[in-house]
Amino acid sequence: MDIVTSLAVVTLAALVHASFQLSVSVLTLLRSHSLGAKRSKARTLRLTTSFVIGAGVMTLLLLALFSLVLGQFFGSDAPDFVWAVACGLLVGVGLVVWSFYYRRGKGTTLWIPRVFARHLSERTKATKDPAEAFSLGLTSVISELLFIAAPLLVSALVLIHLPAPWQLVGIIIYSLVSLLSLLSIWVLASAGRPLSELQKWREANKSFLQFASGGALIVLGFFVYVCKILTDAAGMS
Amino acid sequence: MERGGLVNIVKRGGARASESFRRDKLHNSIVAACIGAGAPTGQAETIAKNVTEAVMGWLATKPEVTSHDVRRVAAKRLHTHHPDAAYLYEHHQTIL
Numbered sequence: 001m002d003i004v005t006s007l008a009v010v011t012l013a014a015l016v017h018a019s020f021q022l023s024v025s026v027l028t029l030l031r032s033h034s035l036g037a038k039r040s041k042a043r044t045l046r047l048t049t050s051f052v053i054g055a056g057v058m059t060l061l062l063l064a065l066f067s068l069v070l071g072q073f074f075g076s077d078a079p080d081f082v083w084a085v086a087c088g089l090l091v092g093v094g095l096v097v098w099s100f101y102y103r104r105g106k107g108t109t110l111w112i113p114r115v116f117a118r119h120l121s122e123r124t125k126a127t128k129d130p131a132e133a134f135s136l137g138l139t140s141v142i143s144e145l146l147f148i149a150a151p152l153l154v155s156a157l158v159l160i161h162l163p164a165p166w167q168l169v170g171i172i173i174y175s176l177v178s179l180l181s182l183l184s185i186w187v188l189a190s191a192g193r194p195l196s197e198l199q200k201w202r203e204a205n206k207s208f209l210q211f212a213s214g215g216a217l218i219v220l221g222f223f224v225y226v227c228k229i230l231t232d233a234a235g236m237s
Numbered sequence: 238m239e240r241g242g243l244v245n246i247v248k249r250g251g252a253r254a255s256e257s258f259r260r261d262k263l264h265n266s267i268v269a270a271c272i273g274a275g276a277p278t279g280q281a282e283t284i285a286k287n288v289t290e291a292v293m294g295w296l297a298t299k300p301e302v303t304s305h306d307v308r309r310v311a312a313k314r315l316h317t318h319h320p321d322a323a324y325l326y327e328h329h330q331t332i333l
Contacts, residue, residue: 025333032329036269038278107331117333194275196321199332
């Protein structure tokens with residue numbers, strides 16, 4: 001895979017990551033609780049900004065960790081069976097997202113363990129200062145690991161065979177692109193858009209988001225399979 | 238004694254202990270929904286006061302209700318004042 005194709009794969013994986021909704025839900029709740037507690041706009045902005053930064057830092061750290069571990073095990077080029085596992089995981093998670101991502105019924109309740117959801121909900125309510133909001137951002141990304149592990153894994157596999165400066169570029173691209181949905185909500189809410197409007201939009205479009213996330217995972221899985229495994233098998237790399 | 242003060246509220250699913258009705262808790266949750274829906278603070282307080290009064294009127298003849306019933310009645314009353322706030326109030330527990 002050349003550098004452009006590699007960065008394109010990383011960008012698509014990051015877009016898939018961005019389409020997942022747990023961090024967006026937590027950010028919506030955080031803003032809702034902060035406004036409800038009659039905190040000032042500046043304080044609410046500090047809380048939500050810290051949350052977004054926390055989510056970005058954890059994404060960056062996770063991708064760096066995945067890359068480091070894979071690099072330690074396989075050097076700069078992982079064997080084809082690891083790529084095959086990653087592609088299978090992408091397709092599998094894509095099918096799971098199509099089937100289970102949202103719970104049935106009204107709202108945008110997600111298929112994450114209810115213990116996690118309750119913990120996040122309670123912590124969101126209890127968050128009063130930016131440091132807590134930052135750690136909530138870190139935690140919300142970890143809670144989503146079940147879904148984001150596949151795009152992180154394939155991005156890490158792509159990154160380890162790039163030259164070091166491009167690895168850094170790839171990690172930064174992934175971290176920024178994966179934050180796009182959070183940043184959109186943060187900008188809209190900070191600009192004064194009512195939360196009810198944002199939540200209504202999310203609920204009205206949840207089926208589309210679910211289809212797009214699952215579809216993009218499956219497409220990415222097939223693309224990487226063809227681009228890496230079939231090309232290697234045909235001796236064209 | 239304040240109307241509604243002796244009404245027992247059975248929590249969701251009956252898993253947690255029931256508690257007495259607290260006017261301030263209902264008032265604050267409605268204010269939060271109104272502000273989240275973009276209402277100014279003054280308007281949010283006025284709406285919350287009206288809705289809380291209406292819910293307490295409904296509670297006056299009942300010894301025990303579920304928290305779900307309180308939420309449903311409050312959302313219905315809130316809908317007449319501010320539909321977007323009612324949406325947020327109703328769906329607050331289904332965001333995550």
